[in-house]
Amino acid sequence: MSEAALSFTGVSFSYRSDWLARIHALKRVDLSVPAGSSYGFLGANGAGKSTSIKLLTGLLHGHQGEIRLFGAPVGPPALRARLGFLPELPNFYDHLLVGEYLAWLAKLSGVTPARLPAALDRVYQLLDLGDLRRRRLGSFSKGMRQRFGLAQAIVHEPDLLVLDEPFSGLDPLWRARFKDVMAAERRRGATLFFSTHILADVEDLCDHYAVIDHGTVLEQGRLADLLGHAPLALTATGPAPAGAEALPDGQWRLVFPEADRAQVLSGLSATAVVRLERQKVALEDYFVARVRAHHAAGTGLKP
């Protein structure tokens, strides 16, 4: 987990939206995605998630700063053989059959003819595409396209799987199936890097996260550290300290930060403590508060 599968160092990117205006999509972004991790890239619509992903997949170019894939600067196409990419709301050629399309994309990623049948069978099974292999992509629904999209991203067993809003257009059953497939890919050894604004998915799948807003990374780190910093809730009996909430049966409840643990507990006997538990952080609330605070800092408004 020490080597970074993907890193952004001081990456800025801007483009012209018309003749006059220049949009600064990314502003000195620093990111480090540890090899083998599952990394959630969080941000509201237009925050810079897709721009970052397009830069690392070679669809956009001309950035300042450095983007490295497995330690090498992005640019040479050969590096992308280790990359699997599912774009947001993917689109495909209408007239090609599922089987021939997957085989074609696998070959483009360097899968040899000898390995091809096994590679195709693997993704047919993982995503239930075997019965659809003779269907044209033009006849597919949005959800089926998403399934094919994930299949083409993993068919060559990439080391880094980059997924842009992978759960778009999926029903609950296929959302769960996608999570199973992503977990399986991770067990195979792949690093997962996916963008989303659905935070429950991050809580389910990720061990690392970053929050981006208006092209700036607000924070990043281990999800366990974020959840570990959740406040503690103490239920006890005896004299209630200031700020405690009175409960029936002479008990009281006090919520306090981790930093105050020693101070709060030092004044209590062991028999007085009924229960001490860590509160669950609602990532969604945390994310909204974090982004609003960033907006407030920029605008001078109250968060």
Next chain:
Amino acid sequence: MILLIAGATFREAVRSRTFLSLLGLFALGALLARVVGWISATDGHVVTVSLVLSLQSLIGVLVAVAMGTVLVQSEIQHKTLYTVLSRPLPRWHYVLGKYLGLAGALALGQVAMAVIGLGWAWVTGASLSPWLAVAVLLTTAEVLVMAAVSLCWTALSSPLLAAVLGLATYALGHAVATLPGLLHHLTGWKQEAVVILAGLIPNLGPFTYRDLAVHGLPIAWGDLAQRLGYAGLWIALLVVVTLSVVRRRQL
């Protein structure tokens, strides 16, 4: 890599409605050409074959423009190339493969139209000169030049504008052939300007050999090689321009 891209483009092109519809339209036109031959005052078979070859050229150019203009720009708009260019594939492989795939489909279309149209004329009693094969070859060269023109325009503009510019280039390309006869009407800088402008547009006149072939009039092999070489040079130039545009394109 280039051949992989070309193969997929070829399959996608020959299965498209545009390709199949225009082939169907040609078959219908070939049937009607025989009717026109029957009612014509001159040699009906010559009229039929001439009409078939003209229709083949027209349909071929329409297919080339219609499919060439959606080849790159439409893929950018519909994001179909995201899953392709995010793989270990240089962009020039992609553009070259795309052109070769389309060229293969267009060449197949020309062969199919020749077999259908000339076959129908032969079945109904027309005698076919071997030089008709050369006429079909030169028409195919013209269609491949137009495919490169369309590809280039689509890299520089929207699909709709590229189609308009493609057809305008076709019209101007045939007008360029008449320029030498008009130049003596001009003098000084006007003459030079027209010569320079004419040089910027592929001259499609050399590919129109069908009227001579219908009457069995031969073409010198050296002349044929020169015309095919001219087509090859224009195709190479236009594909290189397209490559340089797509290489820098933000997706």
